[in-house]
Amino acid sequence: MTAQPEPAPDPQQARGAGADGAPQPIPASPPRFVDPLETAGPVPALDDGGIVALHVHRSFGSVHAVREMTFHAKPGRVTALIGPNGAGKTTLLLMLASLLAPDAGSIRIDGADPTRDPRAVRRAMGWMPDVLGTWRSLTPLQILTTVGRLHGLSRPAARERAEELIVDARLEELAKRPSRVLSRGQQQRLGLVRALVHRPRVLLLDEPAAGLDPTSRVELRGMLRRFAAEGGTVLISSHDLSELDEMADDAVFVDRGEVVGGERLVLAQQAAREWRIRSLDPRALSYQLANIGVAFDRVRLEGEVAYVALDRDEHAAEVLRRLVGGGVPIIHFAPAVGDIERTYLGLAGGAR
Amino acid sequence: MSRWLQMLGVVIRLELAQRVRSVAWYVLLVVVALVVGGVIVVLFLSLQDFQRDLGGAIFAMTIFLVMLVTSLVTPALSGSAINGDRDAGTLASTQVTQVTATQLVLGKVIGSWIASLGFLAVCAPFMIGSAMLGGLRVEAVLVAIPIVVLEIGVVSAVGVGLSGLIRKPVLSTVVTYLVVAFFSVGTLIGFGVGMLAFQQEETRDEITWDYDDQDGSSTCRETGSTYETTVPRPDRVWLMLAANPYVIMADAIPPRLDAHGYPDDIFGQIGLGVRMAQEPPRAESCADYDDQGAWQDPLEGIYDRTAPSWFVGLGIHVLLAGAAVWGAIGAVRAPARTLAAGSRIA
Numbered sequence: 001m002t003a004q005p006e007p008a009p010d011p012q013q014a015r016g017a018g019a020d021g022a023p024q025p026i027p028a029s030p031p032r033f034v035d036p037l038e039t040a041g042p043v044p045a046l047d048d049g050g051i052v053a054l055h056v057h058r059s060f061g062s063v064h065a066v067r068e069m070t071f072h073a074k075p076g077r078v079t080a081l082i083g084p085n086g087a088g089k090t091t092l093l094l095m096l097a098s099l100l101a102p103d104a105g106s107i108r109i110d111g112a113d114p115t116r117d118p119r120a121v122r123r124a125m126g127w128m129p130d131v132l133g134t135w136r137s138l139t140p141l142q143i144l145t146t147v148g149r150l151h152g153l154s155r156p157a158a159r160e161r162a163e164e165l166i167v168d169a170r171l172e173e174l175a176k177r178p179s180r181v182l183s184r185g186q187q188q189r190l191g192l193v194r195a196l197v198h199r200p201r202v203l204l205l206d207e208p209a210a211g212l213d214p215t216s217r218v219e220l221r222g223m224l225r226r227f228a229a230e231g232g233t234v235l236i237s238s239h240d241l242s243e244l245d246e247m248a249d250d251a252v253f254v255d256r257g258e259v260v261g262g263e264r265l266v267l268a269q270q271a272a273r274e275w276r277i278r279s280l281d282p283r284a285l286s287y288q289l290a291n292i293g294v295a296f297d298r299v300r301l302e303g304e305v306a307y308v309a310l311d312r313d314e315h316a317a318e319v320l321r322r323l324v325g326g327g328v329p330i331i332h333f334a335p336a337v338g339d340i341e342r343t344y345l346g347l348a349g350g351a352r
Numbered sequence: 353m354s355r356w357l358q359m360l361g362v363v364i365r366l367e368l369a370q371r372v373r374s375v376a377w378y379v380l381l382v383v384v385a386l387v388v389g390g391v392i393v394v395l396f397l398s399l400q401d402f403q404r405d406l407g408g409a410i411f412a413m414t415i416f417l418v419m420l421v422t423s424l425v426t427p428a429l430s431g432s433a434i435n436g437d438r439d440a441g442t443l444a445s446t447q448v449t450q451v452t453a454t455q456l457v458l459g460k461v462i463g464s465w466i467a468s469l470g471f472l473a474v475c476a477p478f479m480i481g482s483a484m485l486g487g488l489r490v491e492a493v494l495v496a497i498p499i500v501v502l503e504i505g506v507v508s509a510v511g512v513g514l515s516g517l518i519r520k521p522v523l524s525t526v527v528t529y530l531v532v533a534f535f536s537v538g539t540l541i542g543f544g545v546g547m548l549a550f551q552q553e554e555t556r557d558e559i560t561w562d563y564d565d566q567d568g569s570s571t572c573r574e575t576g577s578t579y580e581t582t583v584p585r586p587d588r589v590w591l592m593l594a595a596n597p598y599v600i601m602a603d604a605i606p607p608r609l610d611a612h613g614y615p616d617d618i619f620g621q622i623g624l625g626v627r628m629a630q631e632p633p634r635a636e637s638c639a640d641y642d643d644q645g646a647w648q649d650p651l652e653g654i655y656d657r658t659a660p661s662w663f664v665g666l667g668i669h670v671l672l673a674g675a676a677v678w679g680a681i682g683a684v685r686a687p688a689r690t691l692a693a694g695s696r697i698a
Contacts, residue, residue, distance in 0.1 A: 097448055101687035114687055119450055127448050133441025135370055142369070149362040150449035152355075194445070 044072035046108050050233035051079075051096060051202060056105035058091055065091040066102075067257035073235045073250070075201075078228050080248035081237040082344055088257040089237045090130060093206055096235070097127040110201050110233070123151075126195035130206035130237075136180040140171050140190050143179060144197060151198035158197075165193035168223075170216075184211035192220070203227060205236045209243055221247050245338030253347055260347055272309040273342045274300075275316050277323070278332035282306075288326040294319065307336055360455045360462075363446075367463025371429060377467060380428075384421050385474040391417055392478050396485065408617040411489065414482040415496050415619075416598055418475040422504050423532050423597065425471050430464035430511030431525030434680060439521060443684070453685040457512060457677055465508040472500055492605045492619070499604050499662075503597050506669040507532060513676025516683040535669075539596040543629075546589030554583050556635045572638035586629035593626050594661040595668045603627075604662035613652070624651070627658040 044052050051073040058066040066088040073079035083089050094100040095107060098114035098121045106113065112120035135143055144165050148158030166175045169189040174182060182190060188211050195203060203224070209217055224234050224247055235252075238244055244251070253260040279285035282304040289299050289306060300307040310316050320333050337345065371377055392414055399410065434457070437443035446456060476497070483493045511528040518524035558575045586593075593599055599622060607620035615621050628651070 095687070097444075099444055099447060099686045099688065101689045118687060122448050122450060125448070127445075129441065129444060133437075133443075133445060135366070135442055136440075137370055137374065138366075146362065146366050147445070147449065150359070150446060150451050152359070152450045198449075 043070065046106060047111060048072055048074070048108075049111065050075040050077075051110075051204075051235055052106075052108040053092070053096070054106045056092070056095060056102045056107060058088075058095060058100065058102050064257055066095070069105075069254065069257070069259045071252045071259050073233050073252070075233045076228055076231050077249040078224055078234040078236060078247055080244040080251040080340060081235055081254065082241070082244065082251055082340060083254035084348065087254045089254060090206065092254070093127075093129075093204055093235075093237060096204055097125065097129075098122055123198065124200055125202045125204060126198070126200035127204045128191050128195040128206060128208055130210075134179045134182075134187060134190065137178055139174075139176050140169075140179055140182070141166060141175045143190065144194060147194050148197045153198070161197055165196060168196075169193040185213055185216060188212055189216060192223075201231070202233045203235070205234065205238075207238055208236060209238060209240055217243065241341035241344055242338050245340045248340065251340050251343070253343065255347060272298075272311050274307045274309050274336040275319075276332065276334055276336040277306045277308060277330065278304065279306075279323075280329040280331055284326075284328045285323070285330075288323055288328045292319070292322040292326060356455070359451055360459050363451060363455055363459025364463045364466070366446075367433070367460055368466060371464065371467040372470075377429070377470070380425055381470055381474055384425060384471050388414075388417055388421055388475050388478050392482055396482075408489075410485055411482045411492070412618040414479055415500075415601060418472065418479060419500055419503065419597060419601060420536075421475070422468065422471050422500060423507055423536065426464070426468040426504050426507040427511050427525055427528035427532060429467050430461075430508040430515070431528040432515050432521035433460045433464055433512045434516040434684060435519060435524055436515065436521045447684070447686045453681045456684055457516060457681045461505075461509045461512045461677060464512060465505045468504045468508055469501065472497070472504060489608070495605050496601060499601050499666075502666065503600075503669070506673045509673035510676045513673070513678075513680040516680025517676070531672075535595055535597055539592045539599075543586070543589050543592040546592060547584040547586050550585040550588045551582055552585060554581055554633070554635070555579070556581055557637065559636065559638055572641050574638065583633040585633065587632045590626065590629040590661070591664065591668070593629055594665040596665065597669070598622070599626050600662045600665040600669075602662075603660065603665075607655070613649070623661075624654070626661045627654050630658045630661070 044054070046052055046054060051071075053069050053071055056066055056069045057064075069088070069092060071079075081089055081092070091100065095102050095114070096109060098109075098118040101115050107115075109121045110124035112124060114121045135146075138146070141162055144162035145155075145158045148161050149155065153161060163175075166172055169186075169192070171182075171186060171190060174186065179187070179190065188208065192205075192208055195205070205224075209220060212220060224236070228234055228249070236244070236248065277285060277289075285306055286299075286301060289308065290296065294308060298309045300309075308319065310319065316333075316335075320330070323330055323333075335342070392410065395410055395413060434443065437446075447453075451459075479493060479496065483489055507528070510531050511525070514527050514531075515521065515524040518527060555578050558577050558579055559572055560575050561570045562573055563570045594603075602619040602622035603626055605619045605623070607615040607623055608617060609620070610616040615624055631654070
């Protein structure tokens with residue numbers, strides 16, 4: 001069902017609708033002035049705790065994978081690391097994980113410098129890489145015990161911790177089978193608890209939810225929230241933006257090797273966002289949308305669902321008020337994309 | 353220190369658990385046992401009709417065969433230890449623990465060393481059996497086995513080292529095989545070529561014999577004239593020969609001398625050869641003969657005069673192995689500053 005041949009909206013009224021989609025006579029607010037100096041955000045100090053990156057740079061030959069990254073992932077919070085492929089996320093995570101030395105700039109993981117004191121960083125940090133390698137002929141129990149031993153636990157302590165984590169990962173039935181029989185999702189769960197063996201205070205996760213079933217995703221979310229609530233720092237890189245919206249407190253956007261900040265971020269956050277509207281009476285909905293003065297190019301109908309692109313949350317509230325006032329039986333009125341996804345799409349310039 | 357060793361032990365156990373539990377390892381073990389055992393049984397049966405005592409020859413063949421087989425199998429087990437882990441993504445997950453690069457590399461060397469010693473273990477019964485056939489030279493077996501053990505260790509270290517330095521598992525395995533081939537065959541060719549390359553013109557004094565008709569004795573005297581001759585100089589390239597693992601083995605086994613003072617088995621003869629190669633060419637002179645005109649063997653005392661070439665050769669091998677391991681430790685150390693082109697570290 002596409003645009004119905006409704007009673008045509010009064011052309012006068014449609015033309016009178018604000019360019020930002022807000023129905024008249026709502027006064028359209030002037031574009032927000034963004035002062036780049038004010039929005040640059042405070043430069044973190046190296047001893048702020050959690051994860052601190054200051055002016056980090058790393059190139060491979062002539063390829064500048066990471067040009068200039070400065071951010072702070074705070075203790076007690078889950079921070080999302082978001083950016084398109086090739087933005088330098090993995091390079092950054094490798095530097096944070098003490099595997100790759102930055103060419104310039106400094107990094108602190110829980111106060112320790114990966115270049116100077118990698119062992120302190122490794123004590124404090126649990127890392128789950130995107131391509132998860134497991135020793136295929138070893139069982140999950142052996143893998144976790146070995147990792148515990150490699151972290152310096154005694155044999156009984158490593159064994160005890162491994163059995164505990166096997167239960168956490170719901171791998172009891174597979175604990176004594178070679179890990180090559182594990183499915184992708186089970187491997188992810190094993191990889192996650194492997195990062196937790198030595199009870200780290202900082203977690204670096206690269207696409208942890210890939211291949212997880214819905215139950216495991218919910219568990220992952222709960223686990224990360226608990227970890228943060230106990231004062232841990234979580235940095236999570238993922239392309240599943242709606243997932244991140246639910247999990248993350250803060251977001252670091254990276255693009256072409258740089259952390260996107262200040263003016264560009266504010267502008268991106270102001271990009272139009274689509275709202276999903278459903279009604280018991282779709283015909284009344286599409287009629288009223290036109291009737292209350294929403295510009296037709298801002299409305300998209302997909303089946304019985306209407307998507308309306310609005311620039312400001314205030315406009316959404318006004319649209320909802322008028323639809324309800326117009327007698328449309330609304331049963332669903334929500335942003336079609338979350339805050340993180342909206343910002344990301346705004347940055348990419350691909351906001352629909 | 354004990355904590356350090358404990359951590360090393362964890363790495364070794366991890367290596368063994370991966371290698372020893374692979375099906376390929378067991379298959380190779382059986383193949384090696386069949387090949388070595390088969391060759392020895394066939395040799396023994398077909399040479400039985402010979403009149404001469406061939407026990408010594410069979411023993412020598414066995415030792416060399418075991419060396420050949422183990423040196424062919426070991427690179428396969430060690431040549432992709434580090435870059436294979438890189439490809440599988442398991443190296444990085446050990447690097448982010450408390451294990452140091454030294455423990456990681458040494459653990460891999462020792463792990464693949466132990467796994468390769470399995471091949472020596474299945475060959476050991478044949479070695480002991482043929483030693484008994486060869487006249488029970490217990491001391492030869494007691495020397496031969498540690499040398500094979502050491503040589504396997506050297507190949508393991510070179511393989512692990514190269515796997516840290518070279519990006520592709522296939523390439524590092526092939527290069528390890530090339531190193532083995534260089535020492536087994538290349539050193540012999542190099543020695544031969546080097547001898548020709550270094551040969552030199554020498555002017556020598558001519559000697560002649562005066563025969564005394566009265567008492568039938570002859571005395572040596574220099575004629576005063578000289579002659580030109582070209583002499584090879586093996587003493588300038590003998591290190592090549594010394595670095596050959598088979599020469600090391602031959603020289604390390606104490607020679608059993610026969611009634612004339614010459615070694616009576618193939619090991620001793622090879623050993624004598626490499627000792628002779630250390631000496632500059634001798635010009636025959638009257639000093640070689642005593643007052644009665646009897647020839648004095650210039651080889652007498654050669655074992656005391658010359659360097660124990662097995663020791664020199666093993667030294668070269670151990671140095672090379674050490675250099676390879678040292679290089680690999682540098683390559684595994686994290687955080688990495690430089691990366692080989694096209695390499696991924698996680």
